[in-house]
Amino acid sequence: MEYEAVIGLEVHAELKTGSKAFCNCTTAFGGEPNTHVCPICLGLPGVLPKINRKVVEFGLKAALALNCQVASFCKFDRKNYYYPDLPKNYQISQYDLPLARHGFLEIEVNGEKKKIGIARVHMEEDAGKLIHVDGSGGGYTLVDYNRAGVPLLEIVSEPDLRSPAEARAYMEQLKAVLEYTEVSDCKMQEGSLRCDANVSVRPLGSREFGTKTEVKNMNSFRALQRALEYEIERQIAILESGGRVVQETRGWDESRGVTVSMRSKEEAHDYRYFPEPDLVPLVIDQEWIEKVRRELPELPNSRRERLIRDYGLPPYDAGVITSSKALADYFDRAVALFPDAKQVSNWLMGDFLRLLNASGLEPDASPVKPEGLAELLKLQQEGTISIKIAKQVFEEMFATGKGARQIVEEKGLVQISDAGELAAIVEKVLAEHPQVVADYRGGKDKALGFLVGQVMKATRGKANPALVNQLLKERL
Amino acid sequence: MAITLKEVEHVALLARLYLSEEEKQAYTQQLNSILEYMQKLNELDTAAVEPTAHVLPLKNVLRDDEVRPGLPREKALAGAPEAQDGQFKVPRVV
Incomplete structure (x- = not known):
């Protein structure tokens, strides 16, 4: 049976503001662990976040460049989960009223243009970095909160992508848009541009979606394409052998070239979103939108x-x-x-x-x-x-x-265009290769190339090739 | 509408609350009576009322993108039960 892949991408781009989304700590990459932190991004009791104006402006810029409809009213929500990458036990994100929706990005694969829908664009904060250390008693985890609170834009595509090549083209095009609008550095190696993919396969011609998996940990365009190719093959093999695809999160293992099932966070998908009481809503009027639109590069x-x-x-x-x-x-x-x-x-x-x-x-x-x-x-x-x-x-x-x-x-690399100087070299080459000369005269046109090469060699590449050709032909 | 014991256990787990059997029973009852009381609100017709996103009549409270120094690392880590190499040390999570 022939199958078709259905792919949607969820992209996170760190916005290149100077300070974090809700506090004045620097967003600089690197730095000694826990030196870019303050009571707000550490989630200490009694602190209040405050929205960085530039985060909203960058979000608007990207949303407009992605042909989205900007919400006239949006708000932040708390996404609740227990995991030490954020110290508050929740992430400030946007849930039911995101910054923008219904955009598209045009890609081109093999000369064919295609519009890929963008479902939503929303603002949220990045999480800290965890290092898991093995040891007796199950080991431990070290946490660095420098990145916690760095502003992110989450851009979710519609499931409009049909091949790994399309997914890659979309990602490359999206990166270009974010770079052109100067809202993100888009350095995939440094993690300032990250991508997760939802992948399923279905019989070609079918309108229904198959069971999807979520693939994570693809840190380059190449990794994205390879991971999707692998995952699509894997799912097709399961279906072909009469099995069923399990809905799960899988991580791309770059060195082994496979996706591996990740133990899912316990009841992770019950995030109990609710409106962030510490932040008041955003009202974005037409005037603001038009101002940003005029400034689009x-x-x-x-x-x-x-x-x-x-x-x-x-x-x-x-x-x-x-x-x-x-x-x-x-x-x-x-x-x-x-x-x-x-x-x-x-x-x-x-x-x-x-x-x-x-x-x-x-x-x-x-x-x-x-x-x-x-x-x-x-x-x-x-x-x-x-x-x-x-x-x-x-x-x-x-x-x-x-x-x-x-x-x-x-280095004395000036081209030799002096006919007299070259003529002597040409004569010498001709004298050294009588057989080749005979071949040429006997009708083997290719022999000329060899002779030109010998002259170039003798002049260490400095001879004017057109002149060498001309001189050789004159003498043959 | 009623909250079951199972839901109480689920929510307790999500909030990392370890409840005794008696507590689970008690909270199930209490949560149900709270919800019952809140049912009264459903008697109102709110079809024409926008959902409340915030109780304060404020919007667009924004600050400029300025970098300011945060906490010195010793202070940042001062409240941590355990720290190592300038980082928070927590039980292994994966």
Whole structure:
């Protein structure tokens, strides 16, 4: 039987405010344990939380960028549970009246566009970090509350995703929107962007939902896609063998490449939500919404369209470049200095991203700035250096932070475009390879490539390839 | 409408209250009489009344996004029954 997957994603993004959601402690990542805490986020008796205006503004920004309807009236609720990751025994969250609902995000997979519904967007506080330590008598748990109270936006999609590739595209697009609107750092490794998935399978064509599982602990786009692929296979195998999928929470084990059943928190799903009595409701009028809407920056999709329209970039290139705001900003600055957009995009998608990824850097932290890349491309365009040398120089620029021209001069990499100088080398190569010359003259056109290669080798890549071709042909 | 003994045990567990058999019986009875009393409210027609989100007539009480120092760590941990390596030490939870 053919099956179809039904996937919904629940994403948590830490908002990049300076202070926490309900107190003035810093939200800075890291820091010695329990040094970013105060009586409010420690839940000491008698304290009162107070809402950070920026949390609401960031929430509004994201909600509008996700095409949501913003609630004119919303409130916070207490989600009650006993678990030491929050010291109050409840999390301040939003339940029946979230900040926004009914949005959508447009994704593109294999050239096909699809709208993915967004059920709701709400504000809540993050929890602390637990470290479980083995030991005699069952061990113990250490708790660091630095992260407790850091503002989160929870964004819940409709179950509109039908494949791991769609889920990944949605997640990438959502990350781009949150970055463009500058409401979150979206660093998956640091946990400032996290994702849980609800997954079920059903016979293709069926309208009913199968039993779902919730998959957690996917810390990268790749992990998300792999975990979903595994989980879908697992569920199909169960159904094929006549079994039934058990509704449960499963954790993705990255090293083993499997999802594992997690012992569920005891009666965890009885959260007994009730309105947070310590916070008064929010009334968001049209004026406020319009003010935020006016301040929205250009969003990834329209920026992508702009790159296609204004620079004639292929849709694929435009998609890669605009997937990260920092990369798109880099592109814009480089193109302003070196107007061959396709060349710039080739470099960015090739050597630039390769070196960045290898060193784990974001585009705005690249040792090679847009000015540097433009200088390098100019040197290549005016024929001072060959493309091969340009790649070599780029690596050097990336490693040392030096300018292109400086490296070219220091290392004597200027392209040899002097016909006289090259002619001597060409003669020498021809004399050394009589058999190849004979082959070429006998009709083996490919032999020319070998001879060009020999000249390039003799000049350590500095010969002007067009000129070498021309000189060889003249002599053959 | 009646609250059962089982529900009392469930709620007690969620609230980490350890009740004796007598207490369970007593609370079952007391909770039922409270609910019975609250039933009176259902006699009112509230179809046209918005649910109350808060008892105070206030809205949009917001503060600016300013970072201020919190507690020194020794103070933060001062009330903890046990601490280790600058962290709260609690019984193992998973």
